[in-house]
Amino acid sequence: MSVLTGAGISTDSGIPDFRGPQGVWTKNPSAAANASIDRYLADPGIRRDSWRARLDHPAWQARPNAAHLALVDLERAGLLRALITQNIDELHQRAGSAPELVIELHGTLHRAECVSCDLITPMPEVLARVTAGEEDPPCPRCGGIQKSNTISFGQALKPDVLDAALTAARSCELFLAVGTSLTVHPAAGLCGEALDAGAKLVIMNAEPTPYDPFADRVINEPIGAALPGLVKELIDAAR
Numbered sequence: 001m002s003v004l005t006g007a008g009i010s011t012d013s014g015i016p017d018f019r020g021p022q023g024v025w026t027k028n029p030s031a032a033a034n035a036s037i038d039r040y041l042a043d044p045g046i047r048r049d050s051w052r053a054r055l056d057h058p059a060w061q062a063r064p065n066a067a068h069l070a071l072v073d074l075e076r077a078g079l080l081r082a083l084i085t086q087n088i089d090e091l092h093q094r095a096g097s098a099p100e101l102v103i104e105l106h107g108t109l110h111r112a113e114c115v116s117c118d119l120i121t122p123m124p125e126v127l128a129r130v131t132a133g134e135e136d137p138p139c140p141r142c143g144g145i146q147k148s149n150t151i152s153f154g155q156a157l158k159p160d161v162l163d164a165a166l167t168a169a170r171s172c173e174l175f176l177a178v179g180t181s182l183t184v185h186p187a188a189g190l191c192g193e194a195l196d197a198g199a200k201l202v203i204m205n206a207e208p209t210p211y212d213p214f215a216d217r218v219i220n221e222p223i224g225a226a227l228p229g230l231v232k233e234l235i236d237a238a239r
């Protein structure tokens with residue numbers, strides 16, 4: 001099976017989602033507008049605020065929760081083909097998921113990138129410069145604007161990463177979407193790709209999603225409790 005995870009799998013680890021009841025954008029809708037690449041490149045003030053937000057991001061304190069660990073059990077039982085995630089927190093890898101199975105559709109917060117020369121550096125190195133007083137630390141190689149190594153609104157996904165996710169969605173018998181509102185494309189469209197290829201779709205999310213009508217099973221329960229139960233059920237069924 002292939003699994004797609006979203007921000008909802010990490011809320012129990014203390015990282016708020018965007019669109020849930022306690023979501024960053026639910027509480028502050030203007031934050032969404034400032035998340036676009038055009039605004040980021042055009043406005044030094046937005047870049048300064050973004051570096052502060054990266055410095056204070058809850059991901060630096062977060063630990064994997066029971067749901068991340070359950071997906072490691074699924075992998076060790078030989079049942080996981082790919083773990084596609086929209087998250088940028090690396091909590092799947094921290095939990096012990098094999099890095100080669102994790103497909104980070106939206107990149108990672110743990111690295112920084114230069115938008116001019118594509119230099120990638122560890123995020124802690126850049127954040128140390130912010131702490132030392134640089135409000136918008138330029139690229140150490142070319143002086144260009146840096147950002148996190150994540151996909152901003154208005155940016156296309158990396159073609160090789162999207163291809164790997166499409167292949168995983170089209171070549172599984174079961175596609176499980178966990179903790180995602182399934183409103184961000186192309187990530188959400190992976191559910192349709194899996195269905196078109198004949199897979200069953202299972203959705204686990206507190207709130208309704210646009211793909212619920214097409215799912216074989218919809219589980220509207222808290223992920224931290226419900227995912228370990230579902231994984232146990234799947235492992236038992238495969239024995």
Ligand SMILES: NC(=O)c1ccc[n+]([C@@H]2O[C@H](COP(=O)([O-])OP(=O)(O)OC[C@H]3O[C@@H](n4cnc5c(N)ncnc54)[C@H](O)[C@@H]3O)[C@@H](O)[C@H]2O)c1
Pocket residue numbers: 005006007008009010011012015016017018019020021023086087088089090106179180181182183184204205206207221222223224
């Ligand atoms: N942890 C992270 O890395 C993180 C956090 C916030 C946003 N993001 C980024 O923002 C985008 C958000 O899209 P998305 O679809 O992943 O998230 P989303 O915010 O659009 O949706 C999250 C969904 O999870 C549900 N949910 C939250 N906690 C839950 C719980 N404990 N049990 C059951 N359901 C729960 C919410 O009801 C909501 O429908 C992604 O593209 C991602 O890159 C990442």
Ligand SMILES: [Zn+2]
Pocket residue numbers: 114115116117118119139140141142143144
């Ligand atoms: Zn550069």
